[in-house]
Amino acid sequence: MKIDQLKVTNFRNIRRLEYQPISHLNIIIGKNGEGKTNLLEAIYMMSGNSSFRTNTDQDLINYDALYYIIRAKYNCLEKDYNIILNYNLNVSKEMKLNNKKVALSNDELLKVVLFTPDDLYLVKGSPQKRRYFLDFILKQLDAEYKLILDNYSKLLRKRNLLLKNDQTNSKNFTIVNDLFLENASKLILLRLNFITIYEEIAKEVFKEINNNLNNLKIRYALSFPVNSDKINLDILINSLAKQLQAKSTIEKRRRSTVAGPHLDDLHIYLDNRIARNFASQGQQRNIAITMKLAELYVFKKIMGFYPLFLLDEVLAELDNEKRQLLMDLLINADYQSFLTSVNIDKLNIGDAHLDSIVDGSLV
Amino acid sequence: MRLVRPLENLIDQLVKLPTIGPKTAQRLALFLLKVPEDEAKALAEAILEVRLQVFPCSVCGYLTDLDPCYICQDAKRDKNIICVTEEASDVISIERTGYNGQYFVLNKEFHVMEGHDLDEINLDSLEDKLASGEIKEVILAFNPDVDGEIMARYLASIAEAHQVKVTRLAHGLPVGGDIEFTDELTLRRAIEGRYEFME
Numbered sequence: 359m360k361i362d363q364l365k366v367t368n369f370r371n372i373r374r375l376e377y378q379p380i381s382h383l384n385i386i387i388g389k390n391g392e393g394k395t396n397l398l399e400a401i402y403m404m405s406g407n408s409s410f411r412t413n414t415d416q417d418l419i420n421y422d423a424l425y426y427i428i429r430a431k432y433n434c435l436e437k438d439y440n441i442i443l444n445y446n447l448n449v450s451k452e453m454k455l456n457n458k459k460v461a462l463s464n465d466e467l468l469k470v471v472l473f474t475p476d477d478l479y480l481v482k483g484s485p486q487k488r489r490y491f492l493d494f495i496l497k498q499l500d501a502e503y504k505l506i507l508d509n510y511s512k513l514l515r516k517r518n519l520l521l522k523n524d525q526t527n528s529k530n531f532t533i534v535n536d537l538f539l540e541n542a543s544k545l546i547l548l549r550l551n552f553i554t555i556y557e558e559i560a561k562e563v564f565k566e567i568n569n570n571l572n573n574l575k576i577r578y579a580l581s582f583p584v585n586s587d588k589i590n591l592d593i594l595i596n597s598l599a600k601q602l603q604a605k606s607t608i609e610k611r612r613r614s615t616v617a618g619p620h621l622d623d624l625h626i627y628l629d630n631r632i633a634r635n636f637a638s639q640g641q642q643r644n645i646a647i648t649m650k651l652a653e654l655y656v657f658k659k660i661m662g663f664y665p666l667f668l669l670d671e672v673l674a675e676l677d678n679e680k681r682q683l684l685m686d687l688l689i690n691a692d693y694q695s696f697l698t699s700v701n702i703d704k705l706n707i708g709d710a711h712l713d714s715i716v717d718g719s720l721v
Numbered sequence: 722m723r724l725v726r727p728l729e730n731l732i733d734q735l736v737k738l739p740t741i742g743p744k745t746a747q748r749l750a751l752f753l754l755k756v757p758e759d760e761a762k763a764l765a766e767a768i769l770e771v772r773l774q775v776f777p778c779s780v781c782g783y784l785t786d787l788d789p790c791y792i793c794q795d796a797k798r799d800k801n802i803i804c805v806t807e808e809a810s811d812v813i814s815i816e817r818t819g820y821n822g823q824y825f826v827l828n829k830e831f832h833v834m835e836g837h838d839l840d841e842i843n844l845d846s847l848e849d850k851l852a853s854g855e856i857k858e859v860i861l862a863f864n865p866d867v868d869g870e871i872m873a874r875y876l877a878s879i880a881e882a883h884q885v886k887v888t889r890l891a892h893g894l895p896v897g898g899d900i901e902f903t904d905e906l907t908l909r910r911a912i913e914g915r916y917e918f919m920e
Contacts, residue, residue, distance in 0.1 A: 465904075465905065501904070501905045501906050502905070502906060502909065505906060509866075509867040512833045512834055512867055513833065513867065515833070515834065516833045516834070519836060528838075528839075528840065529839060529840075529875065529878070530838055530839045530840065533839070533871055533874045533875055533878070534833075534871065536874070537867070537870060537871060537874070
């Protein structure tokens, strides 16, 4: 998947901007507050997701305008697409793909992998961060996953509400609980299958980045015990049901669900030791970069094409050696990437396309 | 800009209607000022009349002006089969298919996210019917989403207590549709729900 042309109007500090990226690495440099990330954000919005910086579209409109429009031309698997995202204060948000109105969840919209400095804390950060990472990939890869995840969060909230109102003996609870268990287990199975494919790829990438020095392992960690060597839907449903049953007094006291995919985690090991506790800062960063790159490759493996790679100010957080390593990878990659940075001093950027942005305009 | 009070009042009332936004409401209000007086009165009277005369049937819950409704009174309809729907509007759609059984309308929205309770749904007259043994099959006509799934399970548990066959509407390809343009999820359901074609 590659963008050939981008036109942005009234988006954040960008009043009017036309951008023609090349098919591999595009670098956007500029001082703080000039609009580098805004341009990246505009591309990101074409994925149909809400912005990674705010949940309200109103914040995205240029301060003296009533609407924003982002247009892009891109191609994917030798098919050309023309996409228009229009948000108007009075009307609302509208996405048009090849002149036809489509839902924001349409699966032909742009696919992206976003890499922000925040992702460098994937290893050390909270389990929530890793779950979000997992969900973000899987939602783009599998419409079924998106639906199940959506249903699961509704059922979880309902289940918690019933716990709060002390209605665990009602028929309501039995039905909601049964559906909750089914959706939870389906969600876990999809995640487990995905992690198997993902880990294989991540291992290879890590070897490359880390000069074959250490061994990376990623495991899906359930928030409840499973007493079986095999894992299938029924076993998961029974195990989770058993755990929740055993913890029912705690659940009633805490008024919330104490096990399920919303509490699962990814365990990342470096040479068989938990990376969060044993890996150095530098190694943790290497793992984070690996996980992001593997996100691209796993996409290619499953969908047959690469998504766009958006890197926001990541260089600032890396040492010189790693910067050049990442840069070399991006220059020689088959995917299209967009990288923002305050400067690119002392870096060899090969034939990358360089633009600088000042006050929302390319100069 | 300030509008005169009665006009503003009308716009405020119209805005409460579904799918009507402030601009449409203003247009409708100005239109109502222009039409001949008797037409506007006819509209107002129609609203009052429908409120006075139409109510949910005490047996099936479908909207009616006589009790029981014409569907419940119709002796030619199949008494052994009953279709449960969420809203009266669903009955109107299903009637067009030529379905010839009984109905039961819940007239109650159920959304998981909004703290609704299944116990709030009044099923007395349905349970009476089930208990009488007349009904052989219950068709659950709920939307294919998580709310529909919860209601379906709830009603199925009640019907099963009376040992009645329970069926649910199929999901899959729309008639006249195109496989190429069908979304992945619908197509998956269609494959799961495939049926044997040649005997």
